[in-house]
Amino acid sequence: MNTLFKRLLIACALSVAMFSATGAQAVDEEAARVLARESNCFKCHSISKKGDGPAWKEVAAKYKGKPDAEAKLTQHITSGEKVKFEDGHEEEHKVVKSKDPAQVKNLVDFILSR
Helix, strand or coil: CCHHHHHHHHHHHHHHHHHHHHCCCCCCHHHHHHHHHHCCHHHCCCCCCCCCCCCHHHHHHHHCCCCCHHHHHHHHHHHCCEEECCCCCEEECCCCCCCCHHHHHHHHHHHHCC
16 A cells, blocks of 8 residues: 555544544434423424524524533423513523434534534
Protein backbone atom coordinates (compact mmCIF):
# COMPACT_ATOMS: atom_id res chain seq x y z
CA MET A 1 0.00 0.00 0.00
CA ASN A 2 1.20 3.47 -0.69
CA THR A 3 1.72 5.92 2.14
CA LEU A 4 -1.19 8.24 1.22
CA PHE A 5 -3.63 5.34 1.16
CA LYS A 6 -2.40 4.11 4.53
CA ARG A 7 -2.85 7.58 6.04
CA LEU A 8 -6.37 7.86 4.65
CA LEU A 9 -7.22 4.43 5.99
CA ILE A 10 -5.89 5.32 9.45
CA ALA A 11 -7.76 8.66 9.43
CA CYS A 12 -11.01 6.91 8.52
CA ALA A 13 -10.53 4.30 11.24
CA LEU A 14 -9.82 6.99 13.83
CA SER A 15 -12.91 8.94 12.76
CA VAL A 16 -15.11 5.86 13.12
CA ALA A 17 -13.59 5.06 16.52
CA MET A 18 -14.12 8.63 17.78
CA PHE A 19 -17.70 8.67 16.48
CA SER A 20 -18.45 5.36 18.19
CA ALA A 21 -16.75 6.38 21.44
CA THR A 22 -18.90 9.49 21.80
CA GLY A 23 -22.07 7.48 21.34
CA ALA A 24 -23.12 9.92 18.67
CA GLN A 25 -25.92 8.61 16.53
CA ALA A 26 -28.05 10.17 13.87
CA VAL A 27 -31.45 11.31 15.03
CA ASP A 28 -34.35 9.26 13.72
CA GLU A 29 -36.48 12.26 12.81
CA GLU A 30 -39.55 10.27 11.81
CA ALA A 31 -39.56 8.30 15.09
CA ALA A 32 -39.13 11.53 17.06
CA ARG A 33 -42.06 13.15 15.25
CA VAL A 34 -44.24 10.07 15.83
CA LEU A 35 -43.47 10.10 19.57
CA ALA A 36 -44.07 13.86 19.71
CA ARG A 37 -47.46 13.43 18.00
CA GLU A 38 -48.42 10.51 20.27
CA SER A 39 -47.43 12.58 23.31
CA ASN A 40 -49.37 15.65 22.09
CA CYS A 41 -46.21 17.79 22.12
CA PHE A 42 -47.42 19.68 19.05
CA LYS A 43 -50.43 20.92 21.01
CA CYS A 44 -48.15 23.52 22.65
CA HIS A 45 -44.91 23.35 20.64
CA SER A 46 -43.87 23.52 17.02
CA ILE A 47 -40.52 23.33 15.37
CA SER A 48 -40.18 27.01 14.52
CA LYS A 49 -43.18 28.99 15.79
CA LYS A 50 -43.97 29.83 19.39
CA GLY A 51 -47.25 28.46 20.66
CA ASP A 52 -48.33 28.02 24.27
CA GLY A 53 -44.83 26.59 24.69
CA PRO A 54 -41.58 27.67 23.09
CA ALA A 55 -40.67 26.61 19.57
CA TRP A 56 -38.13 23.82 19.58
CA LYS A 57 -35.75 26.09 17.67
CA GLU A 58 -35.86 28.40 20.72
CA VAL A 59 -35.25 25.45 23.04
CA ALA A 60 -32.29 24.30 20.94
CA ALA A 61 -30.84 27.83 20.94
CA LYS A 62 -31.30 28.15 24.72
CA TYR A 63 -29.42 24.92 25.42
CA LYS A 64 -26.80 25.15 22.64
CA GLY A 65 -23.35 24.34 23.97
CA LYS A 66 -24.59 23.53 27.47
CA PRO A 67 -23.26 20.19 28.73
CA ASP A 68 -26.38 19.48 30.78
CA ALA A 69 -28.84 20.22 27.95
CA GLU A 70 -29.81 16.62 27.31
CA ALA A 71 -30.28 15.84 31.00
CA LYS A 72 -32.37 18.95 31.65
CA LEU A 73 -34.63 18.42 28.65
CA THR A 74 -35.03 14.73 29.45
CA GLN A 75 -36.04 15.63 33.01
CA HIS A 76 -38.48 18.22 31.68
CA ILE A 77 -40.34 15.87 29.34
CA THR A 78 -40.40 12.85 31.66
CA SER A 79 -41.12 14.28 35.11
CA GLY A 80 -44.35 16.26 34.79
CA GLU A 81 -42.72 19.29 36.41
CA LYS A 82 -44.66 22.56 36.54
CA VAL A 83 -44.38 25.00 33.64
CA LYS A 84 -45.35 28.64 33.76
CA PHE A 85 -47.28 30.23 30.91
CA GLU A 86 -47.09 33.83 29.71
CA ASP A 87 -50.43 34.66 31.37
CA GLY A 88 -48.96 33.54 34.70
CA HIS A 89 -50.84 30.28 35.22
CA GLU A 90 -48.96 27.05 35.85
CA GLU A 91 -49.63 23.51 34.71
CA GLU A 92 -47.82 20.21 34.95
CA HIS A 93 -45.93 19.56 31.73
CA LYS A 94 -47.30 16.46 30.01
CA VAL A 95 -45.06 13.43 30.27
CA VAL A 96 -43.81 11.90 27.04
CA LYS A 97 -45.64 8.67 26.21
CA SER A 98 -42.64 6.36 26.24
CA LYS A 99 -40.63 4.75 28.99
CA ASP A 100 -38.00 3.57 26.49
CA PRO A 101 -34.83 5.59 27.22
CA ALA A 102 -33.70 5.27 23.58
CA GLN A 103 -36.97 6.76 22.29
CA VAL A 104 -36.85 9.58 24.84
CA LYS A 105 -33.21 10.30 23.98
CA ASN A 106 -34.03 10.36 20.28
CA LEU A 107 -36.81 12.91 20.89
CA VAL A 108 -34.53 15.05 23.04
CA ASP A 109 -31.77 14.87 20.43
CA PHE A 110 -34.30 15.81 17.75
CA ILE A 111 -35.44 18.87 19.70
CA LEU A 112 -31.87 19.94 20.44
CA SER A 113 -30.89 19.53 16.79
CA ARG A 114 -33.38 22.06 15.54
